[in-house]
Amino acid sequence: MINRTRRTRSSQIMRDLVSNVNFSLDNLIYPIFVEEGKNIKKEIPSMPGQFRLSIDNLKEELEELKNLGIKSLLLFGIPEKKDPIGSEAYNDKGIVQEALRFIKKEFPQFLLVTDVCMCEYTSHGHCGILKGEEVLNDETVELLCKIAISHVKAGADMVAPSDMMDGRIAAMRKALDNEGFINIPIMAYSIKYASSYYGPFRDAADSAPSFGDRKAYQMDFRNSRDYLIEARNDIAEGADIIMVKPGMPYLDVVKTVSDAIDLPVAVYNVSGEYSMVKAAAQMGWIDEKKVVLENMYAMRRAGASIIITYHAKDIAKWMGI
Secondary structure, three states: OOOOOHHOOOHHHHHHOOOOOOOHHHHEEEEEEEHHHOOOEEEEOOOOOOOEEEEHHHHHHHHHHHHHHOOOEEHHHHOOOOOOOOOOHOOOOHHHHHHHHHHHHHHHEEEEEEEOOOOOOOOOOOOOOEEEOEEHHHHHHHHHHHHHHHHHHHHHHHHHOOOOOOOOOHHHHHHHHHHHHHOOOEEEEEEEEOOHHHHHHHHHHHOOOOOOOOOOOOOOOOOOHHHHHHHHHHHHOOOOOOEEEHHHHHHHHHHHHHHEEEEEEEEEOOOOHHHHHHHHHHHHOOHOOOHHHHHHHHHHHOOEEEEEEEOOHHHHHHHHO
8 A cells, every 4th residue: 555645644733734724714704684673682593693683782793793803794684664676775774774884883893795685675575676476687686786886885895796686797896886886896696596595594584585486586406507607607797706605515516616717706604504503503413513613614625715604603712713
């Protein structure tokens, strides 16, 4: 036997010496759910340890995140009022816009990313404008551009459109540039599957569709060819970061995309992945810390530069930051 691969696994020091996949808090973005209203701190039943917070309850949360060393946040808003055209999404005094102003004033050190979509804001729960039961693409794109501009004016450092409408990256890039925001990056949800792993998120954001599903615009997980088309389209349209969502079930996609493109790749370690780990850990079936960190390294090994994860606070505590 010429090559005994166990030789370089013989001790912790040796394993550390030859490891070539690194992971730190700098790779993480932590999602936050901000709800319109006062004195709100509601734990999300299907996502233990995650809360919906009103702006007046954000300070304590943000202090903890700052002290833990978490630097980047992804904001989702839950408005008091919804309507068929999601008008609160692009209201300059909407919940995300006001949260951005608050955080930028009180905690300017955070990098703030905003989800640009309409599902949390529409009364029907779909990600765009409807005609009957069809989500209209181009009409929705116009409103997505309005949302992005309102977020950036309020203080967003990066926008992340998650709607899966065709052509929205080109339209959003043009709209931002026309407003003078040429240096604001777009993190495109380029490869977003119609996944059952989103269930807990829909509880968190009150965003379940009132009829049907999102398979007409989100991607079919049975197709192994179209994701590179989606990524390349968004790159050609001006995206700065390409995202794959969900995470763990799609590491083959993350790997292929990271090998095929030169832009940074983000992966969203989604609510269902988080909640399954939490549930199994609560039952004593797994070691939560070991499983979560293994998952993080798996996503980094597949090629993700950025990991959006609800585990970020726990990871920071485990890493002793």
